[in-house]
Amino acid sequence: KAGVTQTPRYLIKTRGQQVTLSCSPISGHRSVSWYQQTPGQGLQFLFEYFSETQRNKGNFPGRFSGRQFSNSRSEMNVSTLELGDSALYLCASSLIVDADIQYFGAGTRLSVL
Amino acid sequence: GESVGLHLPTLSVQEGDNSIINCAYSNSASDYFIWYKQESGKGPQFIIDIRSNMDKRQGQRVTVLLNKTVKHLSLQIAATQPGDSAVYFCAEKGGAGGTSYGKLTFGQGTILTVHP
Numbered sequence: 001k002a003g004v005t006q007t008p009r010y011l012i013k014t015r016g017q018q019v020t021l022s023c024s025p026i027s028g029h030r031s032v033s034w035y036q037q038t039p040g041q042g043l044q045f046l047f048e049y050f051s052e053t054q055r056n057k058g059n060f061p062g063r064f065s066g067r068q069f070s071n072s073r074s075e076m077n078v079s080t081l082e083l084g085d086s087a088l089y090l091c092a093s094s095l096i097v098d099a100d101i102q103y104f105g106a107g108t109r110l111s112v113l
Numbered sequence: 114g115e116s117v118g119l120h121l122p123t124l125s126v127q128e129g130d131n132s133i134i135n136c137a138y139s140n141s142a143s144d145y146f147i148w149y150k151q152e153s154g155k156g157p158q159f160i161i162d163i164r165s166n167m168d169k170r171q172g173q174r175v176t177v178l179l180n181k182t183v184k185h186l187s188l189q190i191a192a193t194q195p196g197d198s199a200v201y202f203c204a205e206k207g208g209a210g211g212t213s214y215g216k217l218t219f220g221q222g223t224i225l226t227v228h229p
Contacts (some may be wrong), residue, residue, distance in 0.1 A: 104156030
């Protein structure tokens with residue numbers, strides 16, 4: 001069974017641009033969570049989606065948004081990029097919402113110049 | 114405010130030694146705990162988990178100990194191998210009724226280096 005797939009693996013953007021990251025969960029998994037990982041703040045929860053609905057949200061500004069499609073695939077969008085948005089963005093999937101074990105993808109490394 | 118880089122704790126061991134990685138958690142209402150391993154260039158990988166109604170759980174070469182009195186979690190790795198070199202994260206999940214219900218909160222991580 002394929003794992004969580006995130007695309008692209010690497011991205012370089014400039015300040016003010018917007019970016020969309022994609023995540024395909026493990027087949028059969030219906031919940032997708034997103035995390036931001038930086039050297040300064042560690043791993044921080046962004047949001048969780050289940051059945052195309054956002055079920056949980058972390059403490060990030062409204063520039064960070066996401067959505068989930070009917071096939072459980074998810075995208076997250078960051079608008080008006082700032083230098084501080086440079087990070088590894090990780091997607092994790094689980095069978096159901098609030099499931100215990102989340103399985104992570106390899107992440108998308110975003111660099112904002 | 115100014116962002117300060119995390120200074121991750123580090124643990125260096127010789128191949129074959131046992132390793133103990135510690136984690137202090139903050140939320141006394143957390144009812145589930147999990148350890149992840151993250152290798153360079155990869156996402157976190159599940160190692161072992163434990164519920165708050167247990168104080169010990171064993172897996173293959175790994176044991177997790179939970180002390181709810183002092184809100185402390187530890188991961189023991191037996192016969193540590195070079196392939197165990199990675200960053201290890203503990204994470205806690207809030208129990209029902211709390212503001213952090215269902216959310217996974219990660220610790221800062223510990224860098225484990227295993228020398229051959």
